[in-house]
Amino acid sequence: MRLKILVPAVLSLALVAGAASNLAAQESRGLADALSDLLRGGTPSEEATRRLPFGREEVQLSYAPLVRAVSPAVVNVYASQQVQVRSPFSGDPFFEQFFGRRQLPPRAKSSLGSGVIVDPSGFIVTNYHVIEGADEVKVAMVDGREFNSKILLRDESLDLAVIKIDGAEPFPVAPLGDSDALEVGDLVLAIGNPFGVGQTTTSGIVSALARTHVGVNDFGFFIQTDAAINPGNSGGALVSMRGDVIGINTAIYSKSGGSIGIGFAIPSNIVRAVVEAARSGNDFFERPFVGATFENVTAQIAEALGMARPTGALVQQVAPDGPAAKAGLRPGDVVLAMNGAAIEHPDALGYRLATQSIGSMSELTVLSQGTERTLEIELARAPEGVSSAEIIIEGRSPFAGTKVASLSPRLAQRLGLRGQASGDGVAILEVSRGSPAASFGLQPRDIVREVNGEAIETPEKLREIAMSNSRWWRFTIERDGRLMNQILRY
Incomplete structure (x- = not known):
C-alpha cells in the first residue's frame, strides 16, 4: 500500500519559519511562485521563506496516518539461548581435590531487537546480531500477540536474518520500496523498540548514501540518517514518506550506545534479495559469482591511469574460466558503472552484484588501458569445488x-x-x-x-x-x- 500524505516537514523546510509582516502580500504571491523560484535556481524572497501557515489545515498536518499504516508490521523480536556458566574455581587443583569438578547449571542469555513483517504469510526481516546464537526466538506484535518463530536464513556479513512465524494469516505487511530512488535530504521515519520501552517512532532525513566501513559488519553500502536509532531499534523499519520500507535499521555510531544523530540502515533492495532467497528455501544468501577480486582506486592509481578523480573498482585478480574472464575483464581494468549505476568503490560494486539474480546478464562500463568500453557479464553461481564432503x-x-x-x-x-x-x-x-x-x-x-x-x-x-x-x-x-x-x- 502506498500512501500519499502531505507532511509538515516538507513545508517547514522552506515555508514555516516564522511570522511575516504582510500576510496578504505573501498569499497573493503564492506557494507555487516561491517553489518555482527555487526550481529555477533563484533565491526566494524573504516573504516566501518567512510566513505563517495558510490555515488551520497546515497547522494540523501529521505523520500519524503514515505511522498507523506501517507500525502494525513492525514487531519486537526476543531471542534467548542457554549459555554454559564456568565456575570461578574451575581448574583450581585445591578446590577440585576437595569438592570435585562442579558443573554450574546453564544460564539463559537474551537479546532484544525489532523486526519487520514483509510477507502476509509471516516472513520477518531482522538483524543477524539480534538472533545470533539463539535457541529460541519469539515475536511480539504491536497488538500484544506473541508467536514462536523459526530462523530460515541468516547472513552475518550483511547483518540480516529472516525468520517466520505461524499463526492467523494474513499478517500486516510493510512493503519494501526502492532504496535506489532515495536522495540525500529525503524525509524518513525510524520505527522500532528502543531500550525495550515499547514501539517508538522518530523522524529525520537521509543524511548520506553508500556509507562504508562503519564498523557494523562486512557490508559496505549503508543509508545514513539522523533519525534517532537506539539499542532495540536494530531490525526496525526506516520508512519513506510513501509508506515504503526503504531500509532496515542496523546500528548507531556512538561509544555510549545512545543516539547522537548518526544512524545506519541496510538498503531495502538488498533486503528484498535476501527475503527472496529465504522464500526459495535457502538457508544462506547466495551472491552471484564473477570470479574476480577488486580493490579501491587510490589517488596515485587514478593519476597513473589518467583518471580525473579516484573512483571505481580496480580489478586485482581474475580467476581462469570464470564469468569475469569470459567477459573480457582483465587485471588493471577499472569498473566505473554497472547497469548504468556509478560504481564509486568495490563495496558499491558488491552491493550492485548482490541485488542481481544468479544467471542474469549485467552490463559493466570499464576503463581499460585509457579507453572506456562496455562488457556483458553473466552472473553465475559460485562453483562448489572438487568435493563438498x-x-x-x-x-x-x-x-x-x-x-x-x-x-x-x-x-x-x-x-x-x-x-x-x-x-x-x-x-x-x-x-x-x-x-x-x-x-x-x-x-x-x-x-x-x-x-x-x-x-x-x-x-x-x-x-x-x-x-x-x-x-x-x-x-x-x-x-x-x-x-x-x-x-x-x-
Whole structure:
C-alpha cells in the first residue's frame, strides 16, 4: 500500500519559519511562485521563506496516518539461548581435590531487537546480531500477540536474518520500496523498540548514501540518517514518506550506545534479495559469482591511469574460466558503472552484484588501458569445488572435535570469507565445545593451510595427519585474512 500524505516537514523546510509582516502580500504571491523560484535556481524572497501557515489545515498536518499504516508490521523480536556458566574455581587443583569438578547449571542469555513483517504469510526481516546464537526466538506484535518463530536464513556479513512465524494469516505487511530512488535530504521515519520501552517512532532525513566501513559488519553500502536509532531499534523499519520500507535499521555510531544523530540502515533492495532467497528455501544468501577480486582506486592509481578523480573498482585478480574472464575483464581494468549505476568503490560494486539474480546478464562500463568500453557479464553461481564432503576430525590432535570441508568459492561465500576466489585449503565449519580444538583456540571459519610441513588441500589429508601419533604439532591457519603459525607439544 502506498500512501500519499502531505507532511509538515516538507513545508517547514522552506515555508514555516516564522511570522511575516504582510500576510496578504505573501498569499497573493503564492506557494507555487516561491517553489518555482527555487526550481529555477533563484533565491526566494524573504516573504516566501518567512510566513505563517495558510490555515488551520497546515497547522494540523501529521505523520500519524503514515505511522498507523506501517507500525502494525513492525514487531519486537526476543531471542534467548542457554549459555554454559564456568565456575570461578574451575581448574583450581585445591578446590577440585576437595569438592570435585562442579558443573554450574546453564544460564539463559537474551537479546532484544525489532523486526519487520514483509510477507502476509509471516516472513520477518531482522538483524543477524539480534538472533545470533539463539535457541529460541519469539515475536511480539504491536497488538500484544506473541508467536514462536523459526530462523530460515541468516547472513552475518550483511547483518540480516529472516525468520517466520505461524499463526492467523494474513499478517500486516510493510512493503519494501526502492532504496535506489532515495536522495540525500529525503524525509524518513525510524520505527522500532528502543531500550525495550515499547514501539517508538522518530523522524529525520537521509543524511548520506553508500556509507562504508562503519564498523557494523562486512557490508559496505549503508543509508545514513539522523533519525534517532537506539539499542532495540536494530531490525526496525526506516520508512519513506510513501509508506515504503526503504531500509532496515542496523546500528548507531556512538561509544555510549545512545543516539547522537548518526544512524545506519541496510538498503531495502538488498533486503528484498535476501527475503527472496529465504522464500526459495535457502538457508544462506547466495551472491552471484564473477570470479574476480577488486580493490579501491587510490589517488596515485587514478593519476597513473589518467583518471580525473579516484573512483571505481580496480580489478586485482581474475580467476581462469570464470564469468569475469569470459567477459573480457582483465587485471588493471577499472569498473566505473554497472547497469548504468556509478560504481564509486568495490563495496558499491558488491552491493550492485548482490541485488542481481544468479544467471542474469549485467552490463559493466570499464576503463581499460585509457579507453572506456562496455562488457556483458553473466552472473553465475559460485562453483562448489572438487568435493563438498564434510568430515569430522577425531582422535587426540589439536584438530580433534572440528568439522571441516574443502574450501571452494561457494563455501567461502557461505562462511562470509571475503576475497576467497580459489579453492585452496580446508575450512573449519564447526568446533565442538570441550574438544581439544576448542581448548587450543581453533574457530569456525579458520582455514587450515599447513600441518607438520605438509600442505593441506583436502579434508582427507588433514584427517590422515591428525590421526598420526605425533607429539609435536606445527600448523598454519588463516583467520580473517591473516596467517597464524602455531607450535604445540601435545
